[in-house]
Amino acid sequence: MAKVDSDLTFVQTDESQALCGVYLIGDVHEIISVEVLEAKVDCDQGEFLEIFDGWMARGNILPSDGDHALPLEKRIVRFCEWQRARYQTALTFTSTQNVALVQFRLYMNSEIKIRFRRIYATSLKCNVVTPTTQGRYTMYSVQGRSCTFSIIQPTLLEVEEVLLSSENVNATRHDTIEILKGDSLDTAAMTLVQRYQAPYKSDGLKKFVLGQSHAAVRMTSFGFHDNTIKFKYTKMSDAELNEELCT
Numbered sequence: 001m002a003k004v005d006s007d008l009t010f011v012q013t014d015e016s017q018a019l020c021g022v023y024l025i026g027d028v029h030e031i032i033s034v035e036v037l038e039a040k041v042d043c044d045q046g047e048f049l050e051i052f053d054g055w056m057a058r059g060n061i062l063p064s065d066g067d068h069a070l071p072l073e074k075r076i077v078r079f080c081e082w083q084r085a086r087y088q089t090a091l092t093f094t095s096t097q098n099v100a101l102v103q104f105r106l107y108m109n110s111e112i113k114i115r116f117r118r119i120y121a122t123s124l125k126c127n128v129v130t131p132t133t134q135g136r137y138t139m140y141s142v143q144g145r146s147c148t149f150s151i152i153q154p155t156l157l158e159v160e161e162v163l164l165s166s167e168n169v170n171a172t173r174h175d176t177i178e179i180l181k182g183d184s185l186d187t188a189a190m191t192l193v194q195r196y197q198a199p200y201k202s203d204g205l206k207k208f209v210l211g212q213s214h215a216a217v218r219m220t221s222f223g224f225h226d227n228t229i230k231f232k233y234t235k236m237s238d239a240e241l242n243e244e245l246c247t
Contacts, residue, residue, distance in 0.1 A: 001025060002116055003131055007037065009113045012106040021103035023055060024095075025131050026118035032095040034102060036079060038113040041106065043080035049112055050078045051093045052101040055129070055185060062185035063097065063127040067148050067218070070096070094119070097127040133235040136160075140228055141175065141221035148187055148218045154236040155215035157208040164198035165225035173222040174198050177229050180218060181210040187218055198227070211241055 001023040002008065008022060024032050034051050041047045053075035055062045065072060082091050093100070102114055126147040130137070139149055151157075157179065164175050175198040182190030193208055221227055 005117050007113065007115050009111065010104070010106070011111040012108055015108050017105060017107055019103065019105050021056075021101055022114075022116075024100045024102065024116055025129060026098040027131060028098060028128050028137065029121060029125075030098050030118040031121045031125070032098065032100040033115075033117040033119050034093045034095075034100060035115040035117075036091040036112065037115055038111070039079055039083075040110045041079060041104075041112065042110065043083070045107065047104075047106050047110055048078065048080060049102070049104040050076055051091075052076050052103065053093075053095050054097065054127075055099050055101050056103070057185055060184050060186035060189060062099070062129065062150060063148060064186040064188055066188060067127055067146050068096075069126070069145065097125055097129070098131075099129045130233070134233060136230070136232045138228060138230045139177075139217060139219050141219055141226060143221055143224060146218060146220040148216050150185075151210075151215040151233050152213065153215070154212060154241050155210045156234045156236055156240070157210055157215060157217070158232040158234075159202065159206045159208070159229065160232060161228065161230040162196050162200060162202035163226075163228045164196055164200040165223075165227060166199040175222060175225060175227050176220045177227070178216075178218045178220075179208055179210070180216040181212045181214065183213045185214060187216055190214065190216060196229075198223075198225070209236070209240075211236060 041049050077093050126142050129150045177196040179194040180190040
């Protein structure tokens with residue numbers, strides 16, 4: 001994983017032909033820029049290089065399909081397709097949230113060089129993966145979207161405030177906030193711990209012990225209301241995690 005702006009070079013020095021990946025992450029108010037500076041990639045022999053808008057792992061993706069504004073095929077840029085279509089090697093990619101993935105398979109003596117930069121995003125981002133083990137965050141609703149704040153660690157989540165305003169005309173769809181946990185990156189495969197449905201206003205602090213590898217706060221907004229959730233997150237200690245696993 002890379003968190004600091006840098007030029008990254010990978011040279012394949014053996015015959016493993018392994019699938020490799022570099023997971024890129026910025027701060028919660030940043031998006032990711034990736035530039036392919038050099039690429040010795042033999043596309044005709046099965047080598048490949050691609051950049052993904054989000055993360056992939058163990059067959060699932062983050063942000064999940066239900067949380068992202070683009071369909072899956074629009075989130076992947078393949079270097080070989082780009083090169084053939086434009087007769088050049090230059091490729092620059094910008095993510096729509098604070099994570100991106102560069103993955104590749106190279107054979108002996110092939111190499112790639114990429115430039116990773118973080119860009120401050122002035123507009124509201126819908127999906128965030130926190131790069132820190134603890135902190136506070138406030139999520140706001142995005143009209144017509146489901147958005148997720150992801151914490152990739154066993155987490156003690158303290159919800160300080162929830163405000164889900166009243167719905168207007170459509171009684172079959174309600175703005176919601178969900179607290180999720182699981183070992184999948186995909187929110188659809190995670191376990192629902194708590195669900196708040198509009199209209200709702202919290203009346204005090206509530207704590208959630210989310211003792212799996214992924215904790216998430218997911219907000220879905222159908223209407224025009226300004227929904228909010230404020231929370232604090234802290235990485236669980238080994239002792240706390242062991243106690244949770246034994247209960």
